Amino acid sequence: MMMKRSIQRYVPLASLSLALWLAWGCEGNDTAGADLPPVSVSLVTKTSSGEVESTTSARRVVVFDEADKCVLNYSFVPGSGALSLKSGTYRMVTLSVPAGLGGLPDAGTTAGITPDLALSFDAKASITPFSLSELTEETLSAASVYTATLLPATSLLSLRVSGLPEGSSAKFTLLGMYASVGLDGTYAGSLDYPVSASGETVCFPTPGAATLSYSVDGGEPRELPIGRALEAGNRLTLELAWGEERQEIVIRQTTVTDWIPGNGGGEAGSAE
Template sequence: MQNYSFVPGSGTLSLDPGTYRMVTLSVPAGLGGLPDAGTTAGITPELALSFDAKASITPFSLSELTEETLSAASVYTATLLPATSLLSLRVSGLPEGSSAEFTLLGMYASVGLDGTYAGSLDYPVSASGETVCFPTPGAATLSYSVDGGEPRSLPVGRTLEAGNRLTLELAWGEELREISVSGATVMDWIPGNDTGEAGDAK
């Protein structure tokens, strides 16, 4: 396999006629794992792509790994799909002057060129906005603390999937002094496009 860098819509790749495994991806700042453009060392379908420890996860896209038989005049077209997810939290009812901090527990830590996710990472998420994340292997779980108190676990009941925006309505309950999930909405999400189709919003 070889690694080529190009500007979308203007890339030309010269290859001898034959059969190749092809994958295309965007490479945002902070995404690690790929060798330098033009090199081949270490490139396999299972090559893990992850973000540097000090970098925030940002949207990136990945095409399906396909086997292409190319002639001298072939055109290769790749459809890129989101490899990341969007998690949005809306917290209501906290006592005045209080604040909460949230962490997404056990999300995937990387994705391979073959589209396979792996690893596990606990990742801080915004308490009042949107956070780009990797998907979760099953129903997501948050950890939260209020005013720096002891962290508590909050099962979400929804899986965070690539290409989805998961919006969680969270409510503080004064009687039990805990946060619970009061609503969830799942929408299709394409980075850079704020529109989407809602689904399964019980």
């Protein structure tokens, strides 16, 4: 069954803004927008903490017209990007493009791109930190600055297991996390994803309270309900312990904190 949920924001969202800094036209000018010269649009990206990005990693801006037809799929490095568009109203979204991210055509290609285009990681690629801005409507009529705040679309799951019998090991899988996120911020699909038994794993969020499956020394898998959802931009830390009496793993403590990709990036689990 397909599951969908809009992208969760873990900090107050500074809305994407289009700061118009030149007035257009003159008194009595009723020329249609299509007849005006192209509008120059400078591109600015910010982190979830509100700082202007200084990374050398490429970002991608995707632009849709009023009919939601993709008119631009442009790659740029923060601080140096600019667009040229006809005057009009558009919907615009900006994202990071980490290695292994699938679904988005190469820069310059617009065919097949829709606002709900599903972005996921290739089957043999590990999920890595991925950021996405809000898809916003922008009206262009003069030289402008488009500012996109990139927020995490992924989350971090951290496990610590204590008390396992000497020589024993455990394997864990996160059950039913979302498999993709659309350019419009809508999550969809379902995927069981292996996670590190001792460390941090970057994951997509879960549609509700998360559940782990685990096995000890290759034994019969058991399910471990976490009781908390894994949300975009959050680090969910689980302190787990082996219960000798019942021969099972139990949760000792659950902690949820904010997570900014790059500040403890996490160990990617294998998707094989």
